Amino acid sequence: MTDIVLAGNPNTGKSSLFNMLTGSYEYVGNWAGVTVEKKIGQLKSGGGRLIDMPGLYSLNPLSRDEEVASRFLLHESFELILNVVDASQLERNLNLTIQLLEYGKPVVIGLNMMDVAERQGLQIDPARLSHLLNTPVIPIVARSGRGCEQVLKELDVSPIMKLTQPYAVSYGELLEGAVSGLIDKIPEDMVSPRWLAIQFFEGNSVVHEALAARMDAHWLDELYKSTEEAIREAEGTKRLSQYIRKQRGQHIQALLRECCTRSRQAGTSFTERIDRIVTDKVLGIPIFLLFMYLTFKLTFEWLGSPLSDGVDAFINGPLKAGADRLLEGLGTADFIRALVIDGIFAGVGGVLVFIPQIFILFFIISFIEDSGYMARIACVMDRLMEAVGLNGKAFIPMIIGFGCNVPGIMAARTIEQPKERLLAIILTPLMSCSARLSVYSLFVGMFFQTHQAFVVLSLYVLGIVMALLLAKLFSATLLKRQESMFMVELPPYRIPQWKSLSRSTWEKGKGFVRKAGTLIFGGSVVIWLLTYTGPSGIGVPMDQSFLAMIGGGVGWLLTPLGFGTWQAGASLLTGFLAKEVVVSSMNIIYVTPDTAALQGLLAGQFTALQSYAFMAFVLLYVPCLATIGVIRKETMSARWTWFSVLYGLMIAYGISLAIVYVGRMLGYS
Known part of the structure; x- marks a missing residue:
């Protein structure tokens, strides 16, 4: 079976293609770093497997996902590369394309976003570009599917084509001499000797490691x-990597002069006009908070609440009554x-009664991603994040964490600086x-029927504030910060397609439904x-049950927080499996016919102040089991995993205690 690698810059429509x-379906979002690990799919034509690589700007790795790409090219077997290029950003995208062509495998280029390029007045001649690069170049619009059938046909043909000679850029007499000298020494069984040599001189750490393992490391360093000293004396360039990028850039500009013309100068675009407002250093954060407030207003009051009431009435009405009659008719014990x-x-x-609200929130998050606003949030937050030892890119995993902490933590792979990446991983569970x-x-x-959106927004803001303070x-103590540079691409605003939004919403929400049918069911x-x-047997009164005994021990510790009952303690304890199980436990413990009845019983157990402290505790305390697992996987450290569990528990206790005491001082009960 033919293996085809799909490679391209972030935000070029790679996942859509x-x-x-x-x-x-794979996860699609209009922001940099959406693909953070390899994914595999079978081509519709049946002609092979498509391996989706992380989005990368270069094969010289700066982040973990770019490192994954370099290691894959070094150690894995495949027949063809499908390179997705953003036609509206052709000069920047061709930097990766040239490196892929230098690798020596057949390459097919999908020239995506041709519609965007045309609106900008940019005219590209795909046939001329194909001739110059000596490889197929197919104009496409991946979001609508235009040109994708032609790509499929080309993928069936290209693997059987034999390259007579790999694509080569001339890097000047001095460097070419050093490249030839290194090629002569590279073991014959290693891939693409010229590509390895160029990547070595460009400073690719993965390639350097691979060559040093097979060759004389001291000779390589010398x-x-x-070579760097010779280039510095001849060209005045301080670093060899800068010289290589300069030579490659000049080659790309020569290509563009041959195949691109601009019919008109682009004026101020719609995207630029909107960005003047939403990324303003004063208005940016208030606009983001207003957007979140409207999100929760829609989720909890305007639309979500009536829909949830309808689902509740169905599940606890005819569905439950029908199941009871069926069991009675079958004569079950x-x-x-x-x-x-x-x-x-x-x-x-x-x-399950809360499914409408969950899916409404996921729909809005998908809209943020597909529209292009996600990257703007990172830019808006950069100055604030910089003040606490992070940069704006670290806020993207946190935003994703609003949907689920697990993919949020995985998205931290796109952060280049290791200490900032670790900070993002251990702080995302607070979202x-x-x-x-x-x-x-x-x-x-x-307790807060007239202010539901505001109360929920305050909890989200509480999580963000705690993450920033921590x-x-x-960053000032355990993980002293190293210097880093914040760079994130701002894609043009797009009107999300309904098909993409619905699929994205379902992919996010189906995990909630799956948990209801597995983990929550078993729990x-x-x-x-x-x-x-x-202890006395089966069918005992609930306050004499094993759960009451377990919850009582936990509840005693929670007494200063105002909810020191065994019921609250048991519910929080089971919430370690998944936070939804907190509600499941309460429904079982209080034996109520529906959600309204449960709320009526809880109104006698909690005050408004205590309920807010309880919600804050649920927000901040121990991450769920799946989140702990992914923290362990991403940090590869049991110590940092335990740290994430314990600090969250301590913060939750302290904040809930402060809420109760400050509330009482202000006269709330």
Whole structure:
């Protein structure tokens, strides 16, 4: 089977093209760094497998995902490279294209966003560019599918083409002499000797490591130093990598003069006019907060709440009654009926009622990504992030964490500086993920009916503020900061396509549904069994059950926070599996027929102040099991994983305690 590598700069529509060519859905978003790991799909034509590489600007790695690409080219086997190029940013994109051509494998270029280039007055001759690069160049618009069928046909043909000679850029007599000398020494079984030599002199750490493992490392170092010194004396360029990029840039400009013309000078674009407002250093953050407020207004009040009430009425009405009649008609034992009705329906159904609100939030997050606003948020937050020891790019994983902390943490791979990447990983769990929404919905609908959006927004802001304060503390103590440069591409604003939005929303939301059918289902069964059994046997009163004993120990510790009951303690303890299980546990413990009845019972257990402290505790305390797992995977450190668990627990306790005491001082109960 033919293996084809899909490579391109971030934000060129690479993931959209992947979906068009394979017919399968992969995560698509209009912001840099959307693909953070290799993905594989089967081409529609059946002609091979498409391997989606991380978005990268160069094969000389600065970030972990670019390092993944270099290692893949060094160690993996494949037949063809499909390079996606943004036609509206052709000069910058061709830097990667040249490096891929130098690798020596057949390359097919998908010249994407031709519609954007045309609107900017840029005329590109694909046939002329194809002739100059000696490789197929196909104009496409990946979002609409234009040209994608031609790409599929070319992918079927190109793997059988044999390159007579790899593409070569002349880097000048001095460097070419050093390249030839190194090629003569490279072992014959290593890939693309000329590409390896050029990447070595450009400072590619992965290539240097691979060559040093097979050759005399001291000789390599001396060759690099002597070549850099010779270039410095002849050209006045301080670093060899700068010289190579300069030579490559001059070659690209010569290509563009041959195949590109501009029919008119582009005036101030729509994107630039909008950016003057939304990225303004004064207005940027208030606009972002206003956008979030309107998001929660829509999610919890205008649209989400009525829809959730309808789902609640269906699940706890005809569906539950029908299941009860069916079990009775089948003559099932009372134990099984109680398990299904009081355990599974209460636990799983109590979470499913919040599906409309979850999907509305995911829809809005998908809109932010596809429209191009996500990158603007990073720019707006850069100055604030800089003050606490991070840069604006670190805010992107946090924003993604609003949907789910797991992909948010994985998105930190795009951060180049290791200490900043680690900080982003351990702070992203403080972002309020969608799983916590079920807890917020339960309590704000009970105590804050007229201010639901504002209360939920305050919790999201609390998570962000705590992350920024801790970033300042950790970057000044545990993870002293190294200098870094913030660079993020601002894509043009686009009107998201309905098909893309709906698929993106479903891909995000289906994880919530899947958890309801697996983790929450299993957790509900276990929790109900713990309420049904106790030291004295089965069918015991709930306050004499095993769950009451376990929750009582935890509840005692929570007494200063104002919710020191065994019910609250048990619910928070089970929330370690997934934050949605907090609501499942409460539904089972309080044995209520629907969400409204549960809220009525909780109104006698909590005050408004205590409920806000409880929500803050759920926001900040121990990450869920899946999040802990991905922290361990990304940091490759048990020490930092435990640190993330313990500091979150301490912060949650301290903040909830402060909320209760300050609230009481201000006269709230």
